[in-house]
Amino acid sequence: MSTTESASNYDSLEQMPVRQLLESINNEDKTVPLAVEKAIPQLELLVNATIERLQQGGRLFYIGAGTSGRLGVVDASECPPTYGVPHGMVIGLIAGGDAAIRKAVEFAEDDEQQAWKDLQEYDITNKDIVVGIAASGRTPYVIGGLTTCRENGIATGCIVCNAGSAVAAASDYPVEVVTGPEFVTGSTRMKAGTAQKLVLNMLTTSTMIRLGRVKGNKMVDMQLSNLKLVDRGTCMLMDELQLAKPEAAALLQKYGSVRAAIDAYNNGLPS
Template structure:
C-alpha cells in the first residue's frame, strides 16, 4: 500500500548540503506539522470526548504502538501521573516487543497481528477502557491487529496516524488522521510524523485531564511534588491562590502534600497559619 510518509523527500543530495542548509530545510518541513494537526482538530475532539467518557467512568486509556510511535505513547502515559496526580494505571503505554523495545528495536515485533491483544489482556482490559493505536503508516500489523481485537470485544478504539485511508483509521471508532506528507529523510517517520503524533498526544491527555478536573484556572493543582522545582512551583500556586506569604504557604503544602488539598483545607478552615 502506497503511503505519503514513505514517499520521496522533497529534498535530495542531503549529504552535500551545508549544515545551515540542512537545519533550515528540516525546520521548513517541521513548520508544516502544526497546520496538519489543525486540520485534524475535529477528529481529535471526538477522541477526547470518548476518552473523557471512559475515564470518568473508571476506565483506562491504553496506547499501543511500535518503534517511535510506541515510545511516544509510553512517554505520554508516563507523564500523566506526575503532571496531574492520577494513578499510574490510568494511562498505560504498550510497545511492540515489550519494555526492552523502548531502548532497543526488537526485530519484526511490529509484524505480529495477535501480540497487541495478548499484551492488553495482561492488563485485564475491559469494555470500560479505550485503546488508541499510534502508527505513522496507519498499517502497522501490531496496531491494526490490536484495534481489530478490541473492536470485536466491544472496547472503544482510536488511532493517531499520518496517512490517509489507512487500515487503522478504517478500524478505529475515533480515528485521527494527521497527513504530514513526505519526510525530510525519505521514510524517517520519527521526524514530521513523530512530531505530529506528539502534538496530538499532548492535546489528547491535556484536554482530557482538564475535563476531568485536574487543572484549576491554568494550574496543575494535582501534580506530584516529586522534586524541589515542583515543590517551589506548588508553594507559588498556594501563595497566589490564598494570598499567603511564602512560609505559610510552604507549611500548608508540606502538611497536606498537594496544592489542591492545601487550598481546600485552608478554605474549609481545617488549617490555621
C-alpha cells in the same frame, strides 16, 4: 505509496552545509501544526470518547511500535506526575515490550496477535478505550490489536499520518494527521513523530482538564516529586491564596498537594 514513505522534497542532503540542513528541517517542521489543525474535528470525537470512559472508571491504552510506541509510553508515564492520576489510568504498550523502549526489537511490530495478548495482561474490558499509534497506518501489531478490541466491544481510536489507512479503518475514532514526505525519506521519527506528540499532548491534556485535574491553569494535583515541583507548588499557593512564601511552603508540606492545601485553607483548617 503512503505519503510518509514518499520521496523527500529535498535531495543531495549530504552536500548541504549545516545551516541549510537546519533551516530545511525547520521549514518542514513548520507544516506540522497546520496538519494537526485539520484533524481537530476528528480529535474532538476521540477526546470526548476518552473522557466518557475515564469518567466511568475505564482506562486509556496506547498501542504502538517503534517511535510511535515510545511516544505512547512517554505520554502515559507523564500523566500521573502531572495530574496526580493513578498509574493504571493511562497505559502505554509497545511492540516488543519494555525492552523496545530503548532498543528496537526486530519484527516485533509484525505480530498481529501480540497487542491483544499484551492488553489481556491488564484485564482489558469494554469500559476501556484503546488508541493505536502508527505513522504509516499499516503496523500489524496495531491493526491486530484494534481489530480484536472492536470484536470484543472495546472502543478504539488511532493517530496516524496517512489517509485511508488500515489502522484508521479498524478505529471507531480515527485521527488522521497527514504530514507528507519526511525530510529524510521515510524517517517518520521526524514530522510524523512530531505530529503524534502534539496530538497526544492535546488528547491527555484536554481529557485531564475535563476530568477536573486542573484549577484555573494550574496543575493542582501534580506529584511533588522534586524540589522544582515543590517550589512550583509553593508559588501556586502564594498566588492563589495571597500568602507569603514561608506560610505557603508550610501549608504545602502539611497537606501534600496544592489542591489539598487550597481546600484546607479555604475551609479554615489549621496550617
